[in-house]
Amino acid sequence: MRRLISGMIGLSMLLGGCATTSQENISRLDLIKKRNELICGVSGKIPGFSFMGSDGSYQGLDVDICKAFAAAFLGDASKVQYRPLTAAERFTAIKTGEIDLLSRNTTFTLSRDSSAGNGLSFAPVVFHDGQGLMVKRESQITNIKGLANKSICVGSGTTTEQNINDAFESQSLPYQPIKYQDLNQVVAGYLQGRCSAMTSDRSQLAAARSGFKNPEDHIILDDVLSKEPLAPASDGRDFLLADAMRWVIFSLISAEEQGITKANILEKVKFATDNPQLKPLRRFLGIEGDLGEKIGLGNDFVVKVISSTGNYGEIYNRHLGSNSEVPIPRGLNNLYTNGGVHIAPPFN
Amino acid sequence: MSKKLTYQIVVLFLLAILLSILINNLSINLSRSGLQLSFSWLLRPASFALAENPLPYSPSDTYAWALFMGWLNSLKVILSSLILATFIGVFIGIVRTVGNSVLGFLAAIYITLIRQTPLLLQLMFWYFVAFLGLKDSIFMPIKGMISISNKGIEFLGLSLSSEFSALLFGLSVFTGAYIAEVVRGGILSVSRGQWEAFRSLGFSEINGLFKIIIPQALPAIIPGLTSQYLNLAKNSTLAIAVGYSDIYAINDTVINQTGRTIESFIILLSSFFLLNLLISNLMEVINKITLNSKKI
DSSP: OHHHHHHHHHHHHHHHHHHHOOOTTSOHHHHHHHHTOEEEEEOSEETTTEEEOTTSSEESHHHHHHHHHHHHHHSOTTOEEEEEOOTTTHHHHHHTTSSSEEOSOOBOOHHHHSTTTTOEEEOOOSEEEEEEEEEEGGGTOOSGGGGTTOEEEEESSSHHHHHHHHHHHHTTOOOEEEEESSHHHHHHHHHTTSOSEEEEEHHHHHHHHHTSSSGGGEEEOSOOOEEEEEOOEEETTOHHHHHHHHHHHHHHHHHHHTTOOTTTHHHHHHHHHHOTTOHHHHHHTTSSSOHHHHTTSOTTHHHHHHHHHOOHHHHHHHHHSTTSSSOOOOGGGSBGGGTSOBOOOOOO | OOHHHHHHHHHHHHHHHHHHHHHHHHHHHHHHTTOOOOOGGGGSBOOOOOSOOSSOOOTTSBHHHHHHHHHHHHHHHHHHHHHHHHHHHHHHHHHHHHSOHHHHHHHHHHHHHHHTSOHHHHHHIIIIIIIGGGTTOOEEEETTTEEEETTEEEETTEEEEHHHHHHHHHHHHHHHHHHHHHHHHHHHTSOHHHHHHHHHTTOOHHHHIIIIIHHHHHHHHHHHHHHHHHHHHHHGGGGGGGTOOOHHHHHHHHHHHHOOHHHHHHHHHHHHHHHHHHHHHHHHHHHHHHHHHHHO
């Protein structure tokens, strides 16, 4: 009995100790550097964004964003461990620290950003999307009104579920949502004729359609139901990591603005080194000043990023450009100088 | 005070301390992760639609009401599968024990096939292959009475969605195979002498089976049946794989919209705990009745 009692006291002291171990002031950024590997949450199921290629490695825009982070944080774009996550798992995975950050076509919304909501912090938008509807050409449905009283296949645990409801309810159109957990099931339900239409972000609809047997038999309606700015996210309490992520994304956009590419980055570095009067370029590339250090990275983080993934435009064209498997016109995703909305604040 | 009682008080006291430390620990760690528990969001409008709702529901109703609809949907599929699975199980179990050799062989194949493949796969088969595989064709086994399409089953004015039907058949056929084995075991536990006894008294095989053998087999069958019923209730959460709006699927949506993962799981766990407690207590009552009737 005495052993039992002393055992229990020991146990309770042990458990009490857990609550007081403080990890609050250690940034995830230091943890990533110590581990020498970035754990990046992705979807793994969306061609063009994150999808397993024929060689067994993940590819896509979201994946290249992970690589850009790894290049900036660790100096090596290949030091990434990808974790495929479902829509429902993704936020808990950040909060519990299972992943360092999320690069998984996640819509930036107020409740996800707020500390009383999901408590995340969002990096700048990497893809401006909008929710759309896809129908079979033979159904002759041309707009959202044609879907009244029809069933619609939706992925659950995403913003699409709420958007489709808002869109139909505001026009007083009755409909029946058939909800699946997974985009592949949404596609199967739609192709097998369970629903008259499927809804998702327009990029995902285009990506899914590219895999159909007869893509031309399906049309994406012109109705855009919502704004879907997709952005990488991290734990909202970790300001250091959030700052570093923010400026890595801006560096991709800024590099495109300045015409700095994967091919000419070393040339640009040499050019800036030789010309001391090019102050903004020298600061951007880390040849002078301490911009990188201010966000906990090396001063040359931009060089590391661009030499491994290229600038934003190069990443986009590689996975979503007109010659890629999932061609999506750049539209809103162009630079502000070309009619899009991507703009980077000054690197000062 | 006896020494024994003192020890018990000390142990109780320490247990209370341990428990409070654990709860305190949990709440400190939760608030540290920015996850303070709160249930006030339950009264906010859900703003998502449901494909099936047993009671009136609109997206402007509360999260609590939406979750309750999910619970009712779960209850609906659990109870109906429970009944269907019992019929399948009892029939197959009897056929396997006393049926002729061809039927018995077929029953053995059914049981083997079902027990060696995962339930998730079977549900997907029922939904994506059996129901959605019909595409645009409508299958009418009995004209005017029953029609089956990829939208579901229409049976004399009763319409069941294909999601519900797939889950109903999937769960019933799966659990039926296990129940059949429980029934077979129960029947075999009755001594051979009883069979010879009723035959010598001039009972027919069917009459003797239902009046003499099965009443004696029940005490051996019911506990096994209870655990199969509980499994069925828990397996019903696989509904999410076939697009049925059960409580788990609705919980998934709620978590995404509110970010209240821990609270939602507490609700989910306690609703299943209640449901299963109800099933096992009900079976306990049935068990007592059969044990008492045996004594007479």
